[in-house]
Amino acid sequence: GAVVSQHPSRVICKSGTSVKIECRSLDFQATTMFWYRQFPKQSLMLMATSNEGSKATYEQGVEKDKFLINHASLTLSTLTVTSAHPEDSSFYICSAMEGVTGELFFGEGSRLTVL
Amino acid sequence: GENVEQHPSTLSVQEGDSAVIKCTYSDSASNYFPWYKQELGKRPQLIIDIRSNVGEKKDQRIAVTLNKTAKHFSLHITETQPEDSAVYFCAASMGGYSTLTFGKGTMLLVSP
Numbered sequence: 169g170a171v172v173s174q175h176p177s178r179v180i181c182k183s184g185t186s187v188k189i190e191c192r193s194l195d196f197q198a199t200t201m202f203w204y205r206q207f208p209k210q211s212l213m214l215m216a217t218s219n220e221g222s223k224a225t226y227e228q229g230v231e232k233d234k235f236l237i238n239h240a241s242l243t244l245s246t247l248t249v250t251s252a253h254p255e256d257s258s259f260y261i262c263s264a265m266e267g268v269t270g271e272l273f274f275g276e277g278s279r280l281t282v283l
Numbered sequence: 284g285e286n287v288e289q290h291p292s293t294l295s296v297q298e299g300d301s302a303v304i305k306c307t308y309s310d311s312a313s314n315y316f317p318w319y320k321q322e323l324g325k326r327p328q329l330i331i332d333i334r335s336n337v338g339e340k341k342d343q344r345i346a347v348t349l350n351k352t353a354k355h356f357s358l359h360i361t362e363t364q365p366e367d368s369a370v371y372f373c374a375a376s377m378g379g380y381s382t383l384t385f386g387k388g389t390m391l392l393v394s395p
Contacts, residue, residue, distance in 0.1 A: 277324070
């Protein structure tokens with residue numbers, strides 16, 4: 169199946185710093201990518217829908233200035249957690265939709281720990 | 284918007300038994316229902332999906348059934364094995380490029 173690569177897999181940062189997470193579709197072009205947040209033992213919570221060449225669509229309650237999303241190419245979307253705080257610590261997962269079948273492929277996830 | 288309810292939240296079975304996880308959805312326009320398996324700390328993996336034009340789909344030990352009238356769909360795993368232990372998520376969407384709405388997940392534990 170198609171491959172989605174997410175980087176970094178783990179990141180530890182100090183409170184107040186910004187962290188960028190990359191999501192790449194390696195063998196297909198993805199006009200639409202999604203970013204999720206997952207707390208321990210909980211479901212995937214959709215944060216935003218990222219469309220190539222346009223502004224991301226954020227879900228209700230998600231601060232767009234806090235979680236900056238850029239989808240500059242058909243194979244790359246980035247999520248930047250700005251001025252991170254300990255409550256932002258979580259598992260962040262991206263997914264990319266394969267254009268022909270509409271099937272969703274997930275990245276490996278990025279575990280963010282804010283000290 | 285769409286709302287997906289998933290039950291049970293945890294399920295413990297003995298190896299060799301069958302496991303059934305049920306989901307209901309609210310939006311009658313939804314027509315695509317995938318199931319994902321997520322092992323601890325790893326990415327969700329699609330294990331089976333069904334579209335609204337069929338009522339049942341089977342892939343070896345895994346099957347999914349869909350009742351459009353009642354707006355519910357179920358995952359059936361037969362002859363469970365310890366490696367089936369994971370969290371399973373159901374989801375629903377209107378297909379195409381529509382977003383998926385996920386259920387809260389079911390933690391399946393298969394004991395040897």
